[in-house]
Amino acid sequence: MQKLILCADMDAFFASVEQQANPKLRGKPIAVIGSAARTVVVTRSYEARAFGVKTGMNVYEAKKACPHLIFVAGDNEKYTYTCGELEKIYRKYTPDIEVYSIDEAFLDITSTHHLFGGPEALAAQIKREIKDRFSINCTIGIAPNILIAKLASDISKPDGLRWVKADEVSLLLEDMPVKELWGIGPKTTEKLRLMGISTCGALGRTPASLLRSRFGIMGEHLKAMGQGRCERVIAVNEAAPKSIGHSMTLPKDISSRRQIEAYMLQLSDMVGSRARKHGFAGSTVSLTIRYPDFETFTKQLHLPEQTNHTQEIYKAGIRLLDSIKLKDKVRLLGISISSLGRVTGQMTLFKEQAKQKALLSAVDAINDKYGGFKVTWASYSGMIERPKVIAPAWKPSGVRNIKIKK
DNA sequence: TCTGGGGTCCTAGGACCC
DNA sequence: TCTGGGGTCCTAGGACCC
Numbered sequence: 001m002q003k004l005i006l007c008a009d010m011d012a013f014f015a016s017v018e019q020q021a022n023p024k025l026r027g028k029p030i031a032v033i034g035s036a037a038r039t040v041v042v043t044r045s046y047e048a049r050a051f052g053v054k055t056g057m058n059v060y061e062a063k064k065a066c067p068h069l070i071f072v073a074g075d076n077e078k079y080t081y082t083c084g085e086l087e088k089i090y091r092k093y094t095p096d097i098e099v100y101s102i103d104e105a106f107l108d109i110t111s112t113h114h115l116f117g118g119p120e121a122l123a124a125q126i127k128r129e130i131k132d133r134f135s136i137n138c139t140i141g142i143a144p145n146i147l148i149a150k151l152a153s154d155i156s157k158p159d160g161l162r163w164v165k166a167d168e169v170s171l172l173l174e175d176m177p178v179k180e181l182w183g184i185g186p187k188t189t190e191k192l193r194l195m196g197i198s199t200c201g202a203l204g205r206t207p208a209s210l211l212r213s214r215f216g217i218m219g220e221h222l223k224a225m226g227q228g229r230c231e232r233v234i235a236v237n238e239a240a241p242k243s244i245g246h247s248m249t250l251p252k253d254i255s256s257r258r259q260i261e262a263y264m265l266q267l268s269d270m271v272g273s274r275a276r277k278h279g280f281a282g283s284t285v286s287l288t289i290r291y292p293d294f295e296t297f298t299k300q301l302h303l304p305e306q307t308n309h310t311q312e313i314y315k316a317g318i319r320l321l322d323s324i325k326l327k328d329k330v331r332l333l334g335i336s337i338s339s340l341g342r343v344t345g346q347m348t349l350f351k352e353q354a355k356q357k358a359l360l361s362a363v364d365a366i367n368d369k370y371g372g373f374k375v376t377w378a379s380y381s382g383m384i385e386r387p388k389v390i391a392p393a394w395k396p397s398g399v400r401n402i403k404i405k406k
Numbered sequence: 407t408c409t410g411g412g413g414t415c416c417t418a419g420g421a422c423c424c
Numbered sequence: 425t426c427t428g429g430g431g432t433c434c435t436a437g438g439a440c441c442c
Contacts, residue, residue: 033410040410055442060407101442185440216417242414249410294409298436332410 013103024127148229172199245336268314281335285316290332
């Protein structure tokens with residue numbers, strides 16, 4: 001049976017939530033940014049987009065584009081709450097839902113749309129319900145598969161509703177730039193352009209052998225995408241995570257070993273505590289370092305056993321750091337664990353105490369090593385302002401819901 | 407005035423083995 | 425003129441997404 005997939009994508013989600021929460025921000029150009037010293041625009045209102053304010057701009061660039069731009073430090077709790085409420089709305093229309101990101105969801109409405117007067121009526125009702133409840137516009141695309149549903153919503157923003165029927169897919173794709181497709185980014189767009197392929201129509205007609213020789217296993221996939229075919233189905237159950245990590249751009253570039261270690265300790269604690277909270281442990285620890293010139297690299301270390309203990313993660317990180325000859329100051333540090341497995345049993349009070357003990361011994365270890373220059377608990381805990389803006393890819397449930405302690 | 411943070415998947419290339 | 429050549433595992437890094 002022909003599937004009917006609906007993609008619901010909130011328009012300027014974080015900015016819309018902030019405008020809803022604070023009437024003074026409505027109708028104005030606003031940019032949601034992080035709270036750290038060196039932050040960028042995460043989302044901007046449509047009023048700000050009109051001035052050319054773009055995601056990823058630093059504050060200075062954004063201000064230059066729009067001098068009266070209002071900056072708002074993001075608040076993850078508002079967004080995760082709203083996301084959870086949105087999911088409840090979706091569930092009224094079908095049980096087959098994939099909450100893909102904090103502002104985007106896929107709904108399989110194949111067997112339920114008739115209960116609501118058809119696909120478009122169902123979509124209009126969802127849009128209305130979200131608008132009434134949260135004053136947020138969303139754009140909905142409906143199509144026979146996820147790829148085209150997402151495309152339909154992307155090209156209909158903002159506040160759009162588009163149903164692309166199976167027999168309309170070819171016409172829609174014929175002159176559609178390949179970069180509009182989900183999974184084709186700047187690099188692939190450029191490679192395709194050099195092959196003389198710029199539209200989906202052309203991509204779909206390119207011999208598979210040619211694409212395979214240029215893109216390997218992705219080649220087959222690319223041809224299918226050009227033809228509007230997509231095998232990916234809605235993932236109703238959230239997949240187990242493959243890695244858990246945190247990274248941070250430091251307030252200032254640093255070279256002091258003691259400072260680097262203090263940040264690594266806190267990152268290790270953030271990773272470990274999240275892993276423990278969700279019952280995961282990993283046997284691979286990765287350290288990521290970025291220099292001021294943005295050169296970024298990662299080194300990993302395999303442990304004999306899986307762990308989620310702050311101190312063990314930290315110690316592995318230090319071993320990795322010891323294996324690197326730093327060529328410059330450090331701009332960003334990241335710690336993550338992978339090769340994950342579930343650990344049974346909830347975190348007990350005993351374990352929580354053990355965790356604190358481990359953390360303190362790690363601080364002790366630094367002090368032992370650098371005797372003269374004491375790292376105190378206060379200097380550790382006050383050293384880092386924890387990020388308050390959650391990444392749009394975070395999810396309202398499961399391990400990716402990272403409630404940062406205030 | 408400089409350029410965030412959370413992920414997943416794929417691949418190139420080296421080590422090692424037979 | 426002429427280095428063998430498969431296979432697997434592992435690491436680092438690229439590309440992409442929100």
